[in-house]
Amino acid sequence: MVTLAYACAAAAVVGIGYTVLAGVLIGRFFARPVSAPTSFPPVTIVKPLHGDERALFANLASFCEQDYPGAVQFLFGVHDPADPALRTVDELRRQHPDADMTVVADARLYGPNRKISNILNMLPQARHDVLVFADSDVSVGPDYLRNVIGELQKPDVGLVTCAYRGQPDPGFWPRLSAKATNYQFLPGVVTGLALGLARPCFGQTIAMRRDTYEKIGGFTPFVRHLAEDHAIGEAVRAIGEKVVIPPFAIAHACVESSARKLIAHELRWSRTIRRINPWGHLGSALIYPFAFALLAVAFSGGALWAWPFVLAAMGARLAVQLLVDRALRQPHRDLWLLPLWDIVSFAIFVASFRSSRVVWRGFSFKVDGDGLLSAAQDE
Template structure:
């Protein structure tokens, strides 16, 4: 869904996450009924479980630190020809730095024809003011605006895209969320990758672009240092099947072959479902060594937590076992729990120190790979604990809130609206 870090990746790593969580519950329950000796043994056992999980998480973190640099060091495919491309942008409201995000798609080093297709549900949507300003600034650009309120299910983004498609002029379709900013080589890289044999869809990883304020910085840190290395590691070890709404490029023929977009109108993770549909017809989903920027704008703790929780529940709804395995992405919180349950045992403290150093190394490696500026390392423990809290909370409910509407999500990742917020 637009405006959320919703793209799905799947580690499918098997970890004793459920055992760990259940053990913690059992420890709390047994406190009042167990003898001191039994209680001590139980707490030590739980500490060992958390320590073991943290140690595996450290190994994962070190592996991710290595792989993230390799991912972006790959060569970039450049197209030999430059066919026409329709850039499709669903809009809703005047978002933070919307003009800059949209303008980045106009400043492309791409010699082929490009159509810019913008869609809204309401002809009075304030985002259209930004589009009209761009039309004045780029008078030669092929800009098409579609205002159509038809819906085909609870996923309003899919409805917006379906309503726009009939106005697309070119056979290469590049869908990109409104809160995305790209470099000038974006279309060259995407089109070149799409031209590779067997590729049916191109998607891209992304980093956080934070609005002013503390909580946007935390949101960007979680994007850069949890989400991004998790995707890259999952792809490298063959356990990830990503497809992200920040970029979905495919041909009209491929879209027709999978049956069009309307079939995804009830999906929470419509981007993941679209990628899986392309794989089912025997084509691959390619991820070039290209990174785009995704706006992180939640400026209060409540907005931040709700946003992150929606993303985490989206992953859980799409792949429950993979979401359990993601516990290994949290070595520092696991190590801190090991310290707490062991009563500050030396071994647990050493694991916690190693986890902190491993996470700091990962931050440095990510920033070097994406040419980012490392700052705020002192916030790292807080960010990691917040991410772990979101992860645990995602097991508590299947509901999500998107643009003021609460949805329930069934076991197949399908949306049903509950009530207005």
């Protein structure tokens, strides 16, 4: 028990150092200038839809309010012509009558990843050679498209993706979910990029030219991938083109309205990362210094020497929240939730090693070492 206590204390110390480093790096990342476009090519924004999300209209409308002088086609797709998301698109047409909108309703599936099947059904209607794929649950500022195109026009860049912050729906559980996005995921991404340890690509934004899309064989190769965004990024790198992340964050809706939904979402994410990047997933234990410090106290029987690690870890984590909030120019709120989420998140991290089963949109799948999906029986 004493050995375990010392081991957890050592892990807490390393985690505290990582946390301090992440706080410094995130400020530097978002202080960088954004590239301005040299021209404004026509763009097709591809939006796969599924269901009537609470903030769907506001999220879609933010893309219609871009400060972008080039032509923009909005391409919306659903599997079911009775999907309630289409009512939101109808309202969007009424509010933005001059916007160029195309809707595709096609039930064809090419694999277990329904989002990719939806996109494949939509793409024959895409008229422009610059394609911006963006999830339905994100909102963006008016300079979003300018910034993305500016990065895409840099030499050797084949794909632009965006970091994102959590924007919670009303309620306790969405606020807790936003903690995971803002103060664990986002610092981890920035730190991984700075140290050359991360190669991310996020489905919240994937911008590429049509020739890059064709060079990687389109999206058909990714119909069995759970983390299709990661696989697409790797495919672009494999053809010798760069994947870049500009220094701004878009907003991702945190909608998990219950403990069960939140844990299921985070467990799916954690198990997916474990399967596609096992060493990186194991190394992510460093983002839990507070949990390791508490374990040091527990294994030492409450020894006095262990308690300073708890205080130092809590102080470091709270400092990161303040630094992230400053970098994102958002107000500080719910500081008391961060230690609670750190404990819950550490438990989810440990549980991620128990199984490779994930639940996605009500279906159970197994995820293999390549991140590929296969049907699974409920456990």
